[in-house]
Amino acid sequence: MSNIFRELLKKVGSGSHTSESLTRAEAAAAMKMMLLGEATPAQIGAFLIAHRIKRPTGEELAGMLDAYEELGPKLQPINTNKKPVIVLGIPYDGRTRTAPINIITALLLASAGQPVIMHGGDRYPTKYGLPLIEIWQGLGVDWTTLSLGQTQQVFEQTGIGFVYTPQHFPLTQALWQYRDQLGKRPPLATMELIWCPYAGDAHIIAGFVHPPTETMFQVALGLRGTTKYTFVKGLEGSCDLPRDRTAIIGLSSSKTQELARLHLVPREYGFTTKNVPLGTTEELIKDMHSVMAGEPSELMQTALWNGGFYLWHSGICPDIQAGVDQARELFSSGVVAAKLQELIW
Template structure:
């Protein structure tokens, strides 16, 4: 008689009948994802596992266990850097310019050390993050070790997932094959490779906010802001009020940020995804009030997280001042 494959245990836990299945514990999720990332699971099992997780609905404990497994598989184990803010960028496609790059650049210029990390996106006319990075001379590291070293010359560094956890990057590439996003697209945002004490997360679907909050709490993250971001990125939508699910010194709070404008459209052509437009925005050559407010509003979020005593109004005023005082000719 042929014995079950070791990974079959985790498929069975999730895939039993309506009254028999259950969620995975932290350690079970860690072990299961560890086997996947280590190449010990069959592709058929991986697809079944990820789709069962999607059908049952992942828990924060499960996602945290999978984050722990991914961290176990980092190519540079033990490498770290003293930074203030973790900035994930894992939206695989969006129809907006990544204005948030200007927000991160502005914060870094004030001395805030930021690690941005993520995937490339798809080459189908959508705007991924990476083309806009070189416009502002943002180092793109080829490993966590080189990212740590790059902070010696810049306060903002980007590293692609494929350069520090390629096995996880390969799971992102299953989306076109499976036809849906999976838990991988969710927990990738929570990796925080350098364990920064502060973290920003933009999500596409608001119902995912409590799930991310529960995930980072299981990971002992003390400070985090999770909100519906433009295109699923860390980018504030200034045209609508924003409810931010936050952890402040480990305590969960909800912050109510008002809309910043009465306008209802960006007044920017979706088809123009040229990164040079980002540079023109920095240089003050574009008159785009709503994207400008998106930048200012995103900076305000970060300022509020880094200094919780700031009121929302004070954070926005400070962010506006920083934007208006930027060196437009720097780049």
């Protein structure tokens, strides 16, 4: 197998003038050989850095996703009243500068009848930022203790699921040491943003930083037959809408292959142009509880801005302002806090 992998490595690692992109099948084979340890450590490290330098294509990302599809876990379909389940693609290496709001958004959406799946692991390179799993633990929800079957039960009962990759997809763990040693995100980090660990009808919402990533996303998902997706130029590459600038959002369209484009200006909806900085985890958890108690704060403004958009985008509210109003009501009435309590076991 290492001889087969060497040929794939030669294609992507031959330099700027002679390197070639992999086909979808080749990318899938390379991803499988790395996950299964059939490539040598030297080959894996060389491939990851060479592929980063070359830059991935949408076809290669599709192949990598094919390997994840074959080897990885999936939560099974649930009754959603014909709503696609939202799968949030958020960088695995966490946050270091701005306070994340996506877990509050997930609780809000589930409270309004929109199921949500998140996925991720522990503190990972290259940022080693605050990951989703630690925020959930701070809120009293420890996904790390659940088998995939138990997570499925929680998902069915509450409308929220979390695929914890160290437990549910342990094959990925061997690759994290390479990220640390290389000091750079490999293309795997881009692919993870559009991974869908759900076997039913899904709407993938992925954050991004660099505009060319949108094109890669769109090509990869198109090749895999995914038609429902949203790309958000969010805070630190997440799905969180910023308040300090116009939110740039790309939406899939059933009528054209081009992305529909939204430019949302926070101040037009009454929000100040200020992101909430990330302090200690303890401070963040306290502020999140304050939001779920309906108390005014800067983080509440971020929660309302994101909640308004996502409630509208999910088809729950007729427009963003109605979404903001409903988000405020769901927080102040204690409905979101009650959803969190459903998840505490």
